[in-house]
Amino acid sequence: MSIKQMGGQTVRLQSPPTAAAWAAVVGKLEGEGPLGQNFDFISEDSYFGEASWEKAESAMMKQCFSLACDKGQIAPSQLDYLFAGDLLNQCTGSAFALRDSDVPFFGLYGACSTMTESLSLAAMVVDGGFADAVCAATCSHFCSSERQFRFPLEYGGQRPPTAQWTVTGAGAVILTAGGSGPFITHITTGKIKDLGITDANNMGAAMAPGAYDTLKAHFADTGRGPGYYDAIFTGDLGVVGHQIVIDQFRKDGIELEGRYFDCGMLMFDREKQDVHTGGSGCGCAAATLCGYVLPRLQSGVWNRVLFAATGALMSPTSSQQGQSIPGICHAVAIETAIPAV
């Protein structure tokens, strides 16, 4: 076992990469939410100037990638790798967005966990000495997701109270070797967890076991308790899944409340915005990370954050065939100082 392996599912980066720049681009509804003032760009037009929602999603992602490069004063040609994925069939949202980037490209599919899956691999590749600068990115769009996963919007389908609202948003983080932080210090990679939930309108319940499992593994592997962190985020469990995670840890005698938040709950004002149990989609965790969490690490509001995006690895076909919904969660520790070993 190498000195990077902490046992279990966690690795400690020896030369933690710096989150050198990031950007978040969202749609109008997200811009009207509680985090609205944090985003780099809010589009008033859900089509982002394009002729289809799928093309809109790619345009949003492309803009977000471009903004991250601009903010970091890093040209795409200086990037060694891109790690990106999204929810659309065959991940065309990200592939079409980045096809002209001329950067070596690793396509990922982690459903709504893609932001931390991409960050995990990006950080390992930098720490492993394979790259000096890389970008991790993901996106989702409410309209393209509804069409693909549920019903055409024109149908006006009713949504049960446990349903979530796919965020129209994109996030991109540029990691560089060295730098002055915030640093990606630890990575806990999730296992697929499937406890038999078959209701595709209750993704929070389907993903909560994965989130609980990964957070528990992270605490066990690192010897850190929740109290080590200023804030812990999952995304995107919504109200239902967030409460399940709290309840599960209470059974273990561990209290998360007060420092544990869910990106799906932060993105919208559920009193004023009709999003049921909260936001979801790759873009939810991505835009929350890039618009809200990383800036607060940079400004010193927080010094230690555990960020754990969650995904549901089902498809409409698997649900139609009666399959249950496998969930997964990948966690990354982001800290303003490199902890002593």
Place this chain on the structure above:
Amino acid sequence: MSIKQMGGQTVRLQSPPTAAAWAAVVGKLEGEGPLGQNFDFISEDSYFGEASWEKAESAMMKQCFSLACDKGQIAPSQLDYLFAGDLLNQCTGSAFALRDSDVPFFGLYGACSTMTESLSLAAMVVDGGFADAVCAATCSHFCSSERQFRFPLEYGGQRPPTAQWTVTGAGAVILTAGGSGPFITHITTGKIKDLGITDANNMGAAMAPGAYDTLKAHFADTGRGPGYYDAIFTGDLGVVGHQIVIDQFRKDGIELEGRYFDCGMLMFDREKQDVHTGGSGCGCAAATLCGYVLPRLQSGVWNRVLFAATGALMSPTSSQQGQSIPGICHAVAIETAIPAV
């Protein structure tokens, strides 16, 4: 720039991981082809004992993963990570296959390039000191792919001569730190290349620019010519794409013929099997690698192989919206001895 970076798109592994075990599982048609005697298991039943083709694909992948572990005498619990993906929407083929494995899971989407995308990341994670043993795997199934990408099989759609035949097959490779080889020595990660091909029945032409670009980058970055290798494989360009790559290199004054093969052409006997321009699908390169290439490296028939799987990053939706087809190709050098620096 670290000592692992060779400039351009290629990295040289400092402690090349060993391909310690592998397995290939295929369908009946593939078993009747020229490579038939090489595979670990050939299913006479296209349903693999399941009730749907999607479930069949997962069953095949699960069997392949299990066989690779058995052959390597490595329990899944000894694996640090799994890297897997497939062609199905939301990559359910691999996620459902591996959901009970209890191994930290990175889901990938590289279309038919997934075998080398997964091998690339798996090898970097081992060489980077994050893992001692990992598995890279992928699969595709003719029937689930036809239903999803083209027409229901019952429709009996006609296929043009440039069309390819999705291979029913799975491949899994276990990489370990150290070992006695075959070693993954170099990784050249592809950029997305889109030259404007819009015909979804001519994937070979759409993917050939990506293959040419990645092979060219590999030769430039490493200083190796094609003659360094005993054999060079792309997958899955078929007859049309294979010829385009040969022609492109001829324009550069480089002759590939004689040592350059395409997995899509090797998998089937195009005289006797009605597969048009050749095989395709994630499983084509994967089963060719695990059933044909790795055994020949192990037995010493070859000592140096460049293996470059190719993927088309489109979806039915992107094609319906008139988008062209982005291609990508990731190359890995596999050698029986670690070359001197």
